[in-house]
Amino acid sequence: MRRTLTATAAGLAMLASANIASAEGVLNIYNWGNYTSPEMIKKFEDEFKVKVTITDYDSNDTALAKVRQGGHGFDIVVPSQNYVAIWISEGLLLETRPDQMENFKNVAEEWKGTEFDPGRHYTVPWAMGTVGVVVNTDVYKGDINTWGIIFDTPDELKGKVNVVPEMNDVIDAAVLYNGGKKCTGDKEILKKVRDTLVAAKPNWVAMEYGTIEKMLAGDFSAGSDWNGSALRQRLKNPAIHFGYPKEGFVNWSDNVGVIKDAKNVENAKLFQNFMMDPKNAAMNSAFHRYANGIAGSDEFMPEDMKDAPEVNVPEEFKAVGVPSQTCAPEVQEIYTRIWTELQK
Structure with a gap:
């Protein structure tokens, strides 16, 4: 059963004062690049007298490897849901009990209890979205709703x-394209996945994270991408559209956790609670252009997000979306072997 904090008005005022007093100092955030609202960070800094430093990473594996090594100096990390269980099982996250924090009441019901963080003892929602394709329809006029x-x-x-x-x-997309299920251990499917990727790579111009600028510049005309990135692109070039692959696509979320050896734990907890406030979550979404899992935040979202097809999955595609999940170690090992071969 979920436990909640209760206090009298006077008690809450005293708690707020104590938090502000203890919050003076710093907070070091380790997060995906181009993913954190400067306006939202300034609000947090001003409210709690905390100086925030943000260091970027470009993948879940990069973040995990860095923190595993130790000596990183970070307090906050924002792993994807299929990695959260790994962070927890390896003892890399602090059990901060977000479910007992004041603003937990604002978390949308479907995100209060999750398979990757049961009861929300470690993480709070940051953003959620989908993996699909982005296409410049001035260049290509065919069906964009396919991993083809x-x-x-x-x-x-x-x-x-x-x-x-x-x-x-990438590998999940190839699995779905070949008729398999996410995290499948079917060796025939995984052989097809390997063959599909190796055969496809010569038709690609790049494997890069920085898609927005190069799509807008015309260096790329299509690619795999995340829906918030695609929305940013369409708002600057209406010919760029996001496709929901009919073969299936992954729904994901990223989540704010406190690293086990964080030096600024109380400030990190304040930040977790801060991110569960609807206004703050909406301010962040207005920057990164993804949904956020905080009930009531829609009221404060930019108008151009409220009906955006990139943020709101069209009805005809909802049935083929599958949740991101942590694969079994033996499956992940095969994924890694396929990926290593693809990098050659």
Whole structure:
């Protein structure tokens, strides 16, 4: 059963004063690049008299490897849901009990209890979205709702496709394209996945994370991407659209955790609670352009997000979305072998 904090008005005022007093200092955030609202960070700094430093990473594996090594100096990390269980099982996250924090009441019901963090003892929602394809429809006029854009690239797009090199996203997409289920251990499917990726790679121009600028510049005309990135692109070029692959696509979330050996634990807890406030979550979403899992935040979201097809999955595609999950170690090992071969 979820436990909640209760206090009288006077008690809450005293608690707030104590938090502000103890919060003076610093907070070191380790997060995905181009993913944190400067305006939201300034609000946190001003409210709690905390100086925030943000260091970027480009993949879940990069973040995990860095923290495993120790001596990193970070307090906060924002892993994807298929990695959260790994962080918890390896003892890399502090059990901060967000479920007992004042603003936990604002977390949307479907995100209060999750398979990757049961009862929300470690993490709070940051953003959620989907993995799909992005296409400049001035260049390609065909069906964009297929992984065929990536794995059986149309002639018009050959040499113009970028694949965002997040290992699990790419291999999951190839699994779904070949009729398999996410995290499958079926060796026949995984052999097809390997063959599909190796055959497709010569038709790609790059495997890079920085898609927005190069799509807008015309260096790329299509690619695998995340929906918030695609929305940013469409708002600057209406010809760029996000496709929901009919073969299936992954729904994911990223979540704010406190690293076990954090030096600024109380400030980190304040930040977790701060991110569960609807206004703060909306301010962050207005920057990164993803949904956030905080009930009531829609009221404060930018108008151009409220009906955006990139943020709101169209009804006809909802049935083929699958949740991100942590694969069994033996499956992850095969994924890694396939990925290593693809990098050659």
